[in-house]
Amino acid sequence: MGTVIDRVALARGGWRNRHSALQLAVRTAKDCLHRAGRDPHDVDLLVNAGIYRDRNIAEPALAAMIQQDIGANPEDPHADTHGTFSFDICNGTCGVLSALQIVDGFLRSHAIDCALIVASDADPGRGMSEHFPLSAAGAALLCDWTDDDCGVERICWTNASDEGESFNATVGLVDGHNVLRFAVSDTIDERFAAAAIRAVDECLRQSSLRLDEIDVIAAAPARPRYRTELAARLGVPEEQIIVAEDESAHTASVAAAFDRAASRIRPGGRVLLVAAGAGITAGAALYRLPH
Amino acid sequence: MTRRHWLVMDPADGERSAPFRTRLAGAGRHLPATHLTTTELMSTTRHRTHIDLERLTGIHERRVSMGGDEDSYSLATSAALDCLGKAERTAAPIDVVISCSITKFRGGLTQWLEPSMSSFVAHAIGATNAMTFDVSNACAGMLTGVTVANNWIRQGTVERVLVVSGEYISQLGQNAARHIRNIMSKELASLTLGDAGAALLLERAMPGSGGITLAGFTTVADYSRLCLAYPKGDEPAARMFTDARGIHRAAMSNTPLLLHEVLEAVGISIHDIDHVITHQTSARAIRKGMAKMAAAFGDAPRHDAVITVDRYGNTASTTHTVALVEELKAGHIRPGETVALIALASGLEIGIVLLTVDNELVERYGHSD
Numbered sequence: 067m068g069t070v071i072d073r074v075a076l077a078r079g080g081w082r083n084r085h086s087a088l089q090l091a092v093r094t095a096k097d098c099l100h101r102a103g104r105d106p107h108d109v110d111l112l113v114n115a116g117i118y119r120d121r122n123i124a125e126p127a128l129a130a131m132i133q134q135d136i137g138a139n140p141e142d143p144h145a146d147t148h149g150t151f152s153f154d155i156c157n158g159t160c161g162v163l164s165a166l167q168i169v170d171g172f173l174r175s176h177a178i179d180c181a182l183i184v185a186s187d188a189d190p191g192r193g194m195s196e197h198f199p200l201s202a203a204g205a206a207l208l209c210d211w212t213d214d215d216c217g218v219e220r221i222c223w224t225n226a227s228d229e230g231e232s233f234n235a236t237v238g239l240v241d242g243h244n245v246l247r248f249a250v251s252d253t254i255d256e257r258f259a260a261a262a263i264r265a266v267d268e269c270l271r272q273s274s275l276r277l278d279e280i281d282v283i284a285a286a287p288a289r290p291r292y293r294t295e296l297a298a299r300l301g302v303p304e305e306q307i308i309v310a311e312d313e314s315a316h317t318a319s320v321a322a323a324f325d326r327a328a329s330r331i332r333p334g335g336r337v338l339l340v341a342a343g344a345g346i347t348a349g350a351a352l353y354r355l356p357h
Numbered sequence: 358m359t360r361r362h363w364l365v366m367d368p369a370d371g372e373r374s375a376p377f378r379t380r381l382a383g384a385g386r387h388l389p390a391t392h393l394t395t396t397e398l399m400s401t402t403r404h405r406t407h408i409d410l411e412r413l414t415g416i417h418e419r420r421v422s423m424g425g426d427e428d429s430y431s432l433a434t435s436a437a438l439d440c441l442g443k444a445e446r447t448a449a450p451i452d453v454v455i456s457c458s459i460t461k462f463r464g465g466l467t468q469w470l471e472p473s474m475s476s477f478v479a480h481a482i483g484a485t486n487a488m489t490f491d492v493s494n495a496c497a498g499m500l501t502g503v504t505v506a507n508n509w510i511r512q513g514t515v516e517r518v519l520v521v522s523g524e525y526i527s528q529l530g531q532n533a534a535r536h537i538r539n540i541m542s543k544e545l546a547s548l549t550l551g552d553a554g555a556a557l558l559l560e561r562a563m564p565g566s567g568g569i570t571l572a573g574f575t576t577v578a579d580y581s582r583l584c585l586a587y588p589k590g591d592e593p594a595a596r597m598f599t600d601a602r603g604i605h606r607a608a609m610s611n612t613p614l615l616l617h618e619v620l621e622a623v624g625i626s627i628h629d630i631d632h633v634i635t636h637q638t639s640a641r642a643i644r645k646g647m648a649k650m651a652a653a654f655g656d657a658p659r660h661d662a663v664i665t666v667d668r669y670g671n672t673a674s675t676t677h678t679v680a681l682v683e684e685l686k687a688g689h690i691r692p693g694e695t696v697a698l699i700a701l702a703s704g705l706e707i708g709i710v711l712l713t714v715d716n717e718l719v720e721r722y723g724h725s726d
Binding site: 110111112117118121122123124125126127129130131133134138139140141142143144145146147148149150151152153154155156157158160161164168171172174175176177178179194223225227229230233234235236237238239242243244246343344345346347349 | 360361362363364365366367368375459460465466467468469470471472473476477479480485486487488489490491492493494495497501505508509511512514574575576577578579581582584585586587588589590591592593595597607610611614615702703704705706
């Protein structure tokens with residue numbers, strides 16, 4: 067029994083939507099539903115884990131706008147059918163993993179039948195950001211429940227507080243204008259990898275599994291040095307750690323890594339999904355592909 | 358199988374049994390010391406507005422952080438410590454910290470998008486083993502966090518969750534004061550805002566004990582663009598643009614059906630609700646809304662809706678907890694009584710959390726059965 071990722075859709079920003087996380091999210095969500103052969107009406111829960119967005123908007127949740135734009139039960143409530151609940155979560159590169167855990171809870175309790183996780187980031191542009199270091203990228207994951215022996219098995223977390231020293235992003239007045247700025251330390255990859263390893267160890271320990279019982283490792287972010295560090299600390303060849311193709315993807319990178327990794331193994335195989343992000347917070351999840 | 362209720366909600370007890378129940382172990386808040394009256398705020402408007410805001414909203418004053426001496430982070434941290442103190446719990450065993458504020462100001466008016474505010478708060482209070490992430494859902498943030506926490510606790514995934522929020526949001530009111538010309542202004546709602554921190558500690562309890570009976574939520578997304586807040590131009594923090602009438606109209610027409618769903622799911626009538634705490638935007642709007650609800654149901658909750666907006670203004674995602682603590686301190690809520698927390702927020706988010714408080718909690722505020 068578990069939450070199954072039924073379909074993953076990915077998108078890169080083009081010239082039309084490179085400054086709109088909302089448009090990227092909507093496009094990816096529609097694509098995901100279309101490819102899964104599902105109707106927007108089916109979505110009970112929509113969780114958006116993207117962070118960098120149009121106008122650096124703080125309210126409402128971007129998820130509500132995505133819900134409206136994809137047409138997932140946006141109308142006034144009426145009797146004898148279901149609506150959609152939408153909200154945002156923020157947890158840096160780990161956001162999709164947090165969203166997956168939230169979705170898993172509601173699917174497990176049968177509060178919902180179908181959930182859509184969306185994650186997109188884009189440079190808000192128009193003087194609202196400075197040296198934006200991330201790609202315009204989006205991802206959507208359609209999740210439902212299975213009674214078979216597959217899906218999300220376990221998610222574990224670790225924190226190693228560095229008060230944002232490795233990576234932080236803030237919006238504040240600079241020369242009289244509100245600007246989104248980033249700070250990245252030289253040691254980010256080593257620190258992220260160290261936190262990720264602790265999450266992996268805990269996840270494997272709690273599952274009574276060894277690393278050689280895992281079929282594939284999917285990791286985020288896709289930063290090359292982080293991947294090298296992770297491989298060295300896990301004692302596996304670098305090419306065994308699958309990351310997103312786009313090394314500057316942010317919240318979408320977990321979904322992109324998962325999608326690539328899942329396509330490389332047989333049905334019933336086990337994916338170890340590991341993510342590290344600002345905080346430092348790191349999560350590791352075990353996921354078994356459906357047969 | 359098509360679901361036949363509009364709200365996303367866990368099956369009620371008896372329908373599909375969950376191994377545990379969620380108990381409210383503590384509720385804490387922190388209010389800045391500085392009082393800002395509506396008269397004082399309106400005297401700072403750049404234009405002669407001819408608006409009697411106090412008559413319009415019932416807000417006499419709100420608490421504000423002066424010159425950034427307190428920010429979202431410090432308000433949240435102080436509230437979390439107050440909550441733990443009330444619950445007589447330490448931070449170390451907390452499994453999850455969820456920060457739910459709209460504002461994430463730390464170090465003055467600098468909004469932190471990463472790391473999460475929850476990781477800062479968890480570190481500050483010593484919840485070093487806690488999983489952390491932020492929920493962002495406008496003024497429904499805290500009740501959204503409660504809904505997620507309740508789902509996990511009921512199923513045994515985690516034992517103890519701290520839902521926290523610090524809203525240093527009064528700067529939006531100061532910004533609005535520079536732009537508002539008349540009563541039709543889209544920034545009028547910004548003048549109702551006040552600062553506050555709030556925290557709720559939720560923990561595992563056995564079935565049959567008091568606690569959260571049901572938590573249900575929906576997003577009526579056709580109204581998602583009726584209230585937008587974002588940093589704009591050269592003003593600190595952000596500005597907020599609201600179609601307050603549109604939101605009020607949509608909320609009023611949709612809430613009765615959703616409340617009916619909740620009551621039906623748990624098998625009680627509206628008269629079985631002892632206290633109603635709605636989102637605090639305006640005393641007039643709350644009274645009008647409750648009158649409409651009473652007309653729709655032909656009955657009413659046992660007590661009038663709780664109003665704290667007159668003293669604290671609209672403190673965004675913290676309003677329900679600020680009001681709940683007020684009522685507990687005043688001894689208005691007795692053990693075993695049912696409280697309905699109703700979220701109405703930009704999105705349009707509508708959520709209802711039904712909970713009963715136990716004797717242990719009530720005693721913490723100096724009262725007992």
